[in-house]
Amino acid sequence: MAQKAVDAGQGALQLQLRRMAWLMLFGLLHGYLLWYGDILFTYALAGLLLCWLWRLPAALLFVLGALLVAVPSAMLVLAVPAGQTPTIAAEMLPFWAPSAEDIERELTAYRGDWGQQMPLRFELMSLSLLAFPLQTFWRVGGLMLIGMGLYKIGLLTGAVSPAVCRRLLLVGLLAGVPLVLLGVLRNYQQGWDVHYLAFFGREYNYWGSIAIALAYVAAVVRVCQVGYLPRVRQALAAVGRLALTNYLMQTVICTTLFYGHGLGWFGQLERMPLLLLVVVIWAFQIVFSLLWLRRFAYGPVEWLWRALTYWRFRF
Structure with missing residues (x-):
């Protein structure tokens, strides 16, 4: 979209800013009025902050993207020696193992009418917005930059060679699947304890899922290149x-x-x-x-x- 704007003599950045601003509004209305699990606002705000990087070369986009994705992991590593693990685990506990009162509150709210749902939906949507600078921006923003890079090298348009797809598929499956399965095993061995899960327990899937996603992309691109399953x-x-x-x-x-x-x-x-x-x-x-x-x-x-x-x- 940005390249088309430049080719037409329009301001690519201004266009993207307007586009993301409207998406932010859609996300806020969606999250506060219908469902607190909205992702549109997060995508839009991350897009507003990063869209000006679209001209960077693919290699630099990959590096910056990986660095952004790594920030939450680095925060967890630093939190352990700082003695923050009990505090963070305690904050997660109500969501990981809610009390009977919390469960009843949620059941009552969502089985009620729209007005009865609103207080809990407002609270949870506001919490998700507060998580943006601490966690969601880094992963979403990092993957956006990686996606820009994949577009620039031609992967997302199917312009890469079959060998590139095969390598991505192989690396993604060999690295991603074992890492995710190892994470499931380790969390099972720890009894799904929130004190473990809140830190190292989620790192396996955090990174392994990205490798698997790349494998999925490569598989889909290859299917399109060959013309299977029309x-x-x-x-x-x-x-x-x-x-x-x-x-x-x-x-x-x-x-x-x-x-x-x-x-x-x-x-x-x-x-x-x-x-x-x-x-x-x-x-x-x-x-x-x-x-x-x-x-x-x-x-x-x-x-x-x-x-x-x-x-x-x-x-």
């Missing part, structure tokens, strides 16, 4: 073109099903029915995305975001 690729591409619409739609669907202003299923379904519900919602969104794109070039929320960014409201 119908599957068409379906997933349609969902991707409506990514923001589908993200918000999932919130609307699930809050209607689970919260008290809808069917009130909150805390009532076991894992298997929940898993089946996930598949049903995915199937619905795939069909919806395919049908929508037969008539329109953009998803409804994507169109609104684009119109606000360019300040052109044309159907």
